[in-house]
Amino acid sequence: MSRLVTATIDTAALQHNLQQVRKQLSADVRVVAVIKADGYGHGLVTVAHALYQAELYAVGCLDEAAQLRKASIEKPILLLEGFEGREELQAIAQLQLQTVIHSEQQWQLLNTTILPQPITIWLKVDTGMHRLGFTPQRAEQLLPLLEGHPSVEQVVLISHFANADHIEHPLNQRQQQAFSHCCAQSSSARSFSNSAALLTRSAAHFQFVRPGIMLYGSSPLQGQSAASLGLKPALTLQAPLIAIQTIEPGAAVGYGSSWQAQRETRLGVVAIGYGHGYPRRLPSGTPVLIRGQRVPLAGRVSMDMMTVDLTALPEAIVGDLVTLWGEGLPVDEIAQQASTISYELLCQLTSRVERIAQ
Numbered sequence: 001m002s003r004l005v006t007a008t009i010d011t012a013a014l015q016h017n018l019q020q021v022r023k024q025l026s027a028d029v030r031v032v033a034v035i036k037a038d039g040y041g042h043g044l045v046t047v048a049h050a051l052y053q054a055e056l057y058a059v060g061c062l063d064e065a066a067q068l069r070k071a072s073i074e075k076p077i078l079l080l081e082g083f084e085g086r087e088e089l090q091a092i093a094q095l096q097l098q099t100v101i102h103s104e105q106q107w108q109l110l111n112t113t114i115l116p117q118p119i120t121i122w123l124k125v126d127t128g129m130h131r132l133g134f135t136p137q138r139a140e141q142l143l144p145l146l147e148g149h150p151s152v153e154q155v156v157l158i159s160h161f162a163n164a165d166h167i168e169h170p171l172n173q174r175q176q177q178a179f180s181h182c183c184a185q186s187s188s189a190r191s192f193s194n195s196a197a198l199l200t201r202s203a204a205h206f207q208f209v210r211p212g213i214m215l216y217g218s219s220p221l222q223g224q225s226a227a228s229l230g231l232k233p234a235l236t237l238q239a240p241l242i243a244i245q246t247i248e249p250g251a252a253v254g255y256g257s258s259w260q261a262q263r264e265t266r267l268g269v270v271a272i273g274y275g276h277g278y279p280r281r282l283p284s285g286t287p288v289l290i291r292g293q294r295v296p297l298a299g300r301v302s303m304d305m306m307t308v309d310l311t312a313l314p315e316a317i318v319g320d321l322v323t324l325w326g327e328g329l330p331v332d333e334i335a336q337q338a339s340t341i342s343y344e345l346l347c348q349l350t351s352r353v354e355r356i357a358q
């Protein structure tokens with residue numbers, strides 16, 4: 001039996017969004033498509049194939065890179081968090097990957113391991129996010145050591161904004177200055193911008209940009225819709241209506257009886273819940289789309305089901321497909337209702353959801 005809940009992946013939308021990225025860039029800037037976390041929940045290999053026009057892919061860990069190589073993807077792949085231990089470092093060389101180094105342990109391993117062939121190292125500089133990376137001073141010391149190292153083919157300097165989505169945040173400018181001043185005499189290539197920064201800070205494009213979320217058709221900028229940025233949703237989440245009943249005024253619905261009918265209500269049951277990754281914390285009133293019309297969530301989301309008020313949509317019938325987000329209903333809007341960001345909603349879809357690439 002096929003699964004009831006589907007995430008339709010629109011590969012043309014992924015390609016369109018990559019073109020929107022390119023429109024922001026001068027011709028010599030290369031695009032590192034960030035496809036970690038299973039392609040932000042869209043399916044790692046599907047996304048990689050769709051985004052074949054990107055120059056590199058970036059993933060979170062060795063397993064993800066190995067999956068891509070197993071799928072015969074030969075493009076350069078960057079490991080954003082580097083490696084743990086000598087075996088992983090050897091595997092990086094064998095799989096012809098590129099890797100970030102962000103810690104003294106990683107530098108020590110690299111410095112004491114003979115690799116079968118030299119690899120490209122992305123030297124992570126902590127310019128103010130204080131998550132991963134070397135201080136700018138330490139990066140200045142390491143850069144010449146890396147550049148002359150027999151295991152190193154090329155060095156790219158990399159850093160990451162903490163607040164790029166918040167255009168006016170004062171740390172953005174401070175980070176950008178710190179990055180520009182770091183190794184200022186070096187001609188090494190650099191990479192700084194995620195989606196939000198590549199849209200708003202052309203001075204931070206450097207040689208490689210690293211878009212993630214905008215490739216998937218969600219807005220990286222607070223207060224600006226994806227549509228207004230020319231982006232198209234790449235994932236549409238749908239489940240069927242499996243039951244409809246009419247309840248009396250005053251009747252309560254679902255766990256905790258948190259929603260009460262104010263009038264005679266036509267109530268629909270949709271076959272999706274938090275067991276699929278549709279957040280339990282979404283409040284009554286959150287929209288879903290049926291037959292192109294919005295109707296509100298009514299009552300608490302349970303593990304496999306949720307209930308919606310169909311009173312304003314008498315033509316809805318059992319078997320109708322309900323869109324939870326995607327085409328016609330921006331994931332950013334649902335994320336806002338859940339007090340989170342689209343990244344989380346996309347990444348937390350579970351394996352019960354069947355991904356269908358189109």
Ligand SMILES: Cc1ncc(COP(=O)(O)O)c(C=O)c1O
Nearest residue numbers: 034160194195196210211212213
């Ligand atoms: C180091 C790094 N670069 C780029 C990205 C892509 O960011 P975004 O999805 O906001 O474009 C991420 C995502 O978390 C990241 O961790």
